[in-house]
Amino acid sequence: MVTVTETRPSAALPDPHTPIRRIRRGSGNRREGVTGWLFMAPFAVLFAVVFLVPIIVSVRSAFFAQVPSGDGLYGGGELVDAFVGLDNFAAAIGNGAFWSGMGRVVAFAALQIPLMTVMALALALLLDSFIVRRPALFRLAFFLPYAVPGIIAAMMWLYLYTPQVSPFLPYLPEGTDLMSPQTILFSMANMTTWTYTGYNMLIFLSALQAVPRDLYEAARLDGASGFQVAMRIKVPLVRGAALLAVLLSIIGTIQLFNEPVIMESANSWMGKDFTPMMLTYNSMMGELSPSGSGPASAYSLLMALIAGLLAIVYALLQRRKGDA
Incomplete structure (x- = not known):
């Protein structure tokens, strides 16, 4: 008698290591996430304390004004914060001195920013070429004015x-007077150009050094001169750096402060509200009316809004120009 034994395929057993791997992988990702947040925590705390909290306090203060606490005919008592709604913004918008100062800084920007940008780009192209033998030395020399504190630089130029x-x-x-009403903006433009040209040069130089050198070599093999390489390859490729x-x-121009404050100390005709930043500071210190925080x-919030709008308009114009 022959006995036939039928062998049935057994069901595949689950891999015992699969759940363990998933658990280990999940715990590892969670641990990495916690580690990342711990490393970012110091920056987040400093960012909140130095950046977010002052903005929140400033926005809150803009809706309050300090008024006397007394109820008499002439007030009296200590100053207390009272909610005034949009009255502070209405007074700021209706203040002619604010818009006169804004007109001065806009004229200053139209004069100084193009000149400084062209000079910074020219210096960056020069240092990125083969003409300069010791670029590190010249790079440091061009950047040194930015290392001088703004107040000290303004005092030096006042001298x-x-x-x-x-x-x-x-x-x-x-008869040359560099501090007359007709020349004061040019004098301050010279001060800021001297200070910030080296800083912007480093922005352009970093962008130039990120360009692959193969493009330059290919252009030279095609017979392009050094000037053609600079104008047709380098300059178009640093458009993003120029935008920044x-x-x-x-x-920075909307916040112009150091130079006019120092110049005003020797030229009282400028007044305490020559620029919006001076107007804001002197209003805070009680030198101008209305005063207070x-x-x-x-x-300050109105200045930030105007600066943001100008930056957005310029960015949109540059993008449209690039698409064209």
Whole structure:
């Protein structure tokens, strides 16, 4: 008698290591996420304390004003914060001194930003070429003015502009006054150009050094000269760096403060509201009316809005020009 045993295929057993791998992988990702947040925590705390909290406080202050707490005919008592709604913004918008100062900084920007950008780009192209033998030395020399504190640089230029002590004014045509109402913007433009040209040069130089050198070699093999390589390859490829440099310059120009404050110390005709930033500061310190943190916060937020709009308009124009 022959016994036939039928063997049935057994069901495949699940891999015992699969759940363990998934658990280990999930715990590893969670651990990496926690580690990343711990590394980012110091920056997040500093960012909140230095950046977010002041903005929140400024926005809150813009809706309040300090008024006397007394109920008498002439007020009296301590100053307290009272909610005034949009009154501070209405006063800021209706203040002619604010718009006069804004017109001055816009004219200043139209004069200074193109000149500084062209000079920074020219210096970057020069350092990126084979003409300069020691580019590190020249790069440091061009950047050094930016390392000088703004107040110190403004005081130095005030000394150079003062006729009684200036070392070069005696050699200029007689009657030259670099601090007259007709020349004061040009004088301040010279100060800021001297300070920030090296900084913007580094932005352009970083963009140039990121361009593959194969493009330059291919252009030279095709017979392009050094000037043609610079104008037709290098300059178009640093358009993004130019956009960044101009945007930063627009924001910085709206906040122009050090140079006019120092110049005003020797030229009282400028007044305490020559620029919007001076108006904001002197309103905060009680030098101008309306005064207090409320009006000053309204001025600062209005300046931030205008700077943002100008930056957006310029970015859109550049994008449209690039698409064309």
